[in-house]
Amino acid sequence: MQQGNILGTLLPLIVFFAIFYFLVIRPQQKQAKAHKEMLNALAKGDKLITNGGLKCTVVKPGEDFITVKLNDDVIVEIDRQFVAKKLDA
Structure with missing residues (x-):
């Protein structure tokens, strides 16, 4: 029971x-x-969107940071954590 x-x-x-x-x-x-x-x-030339909504192109993927190009003049490094998604061609 x-x-x-x-x-x-x-x-x-x-x-x-x-x-x-x-x-x-x-x-x-x-x-x-x-x-x-x-x-x-991620490889060189991939297009992605960051968590902040920026659309950019990968210049050089690194271990912790990714170097990306926002336009022809602006190249910055972003932390891998802030990549939202990869854009398909």
């Missing part, structure tokens, strides 16, 4: 955690993994 009561109490909690995992945690992990792979694959 006691065993059935514990199972009945824990079952909704287990189901809730499973739903939370598949709807929130797992997609977030997949997105973070894809973003990390995109950052590691």
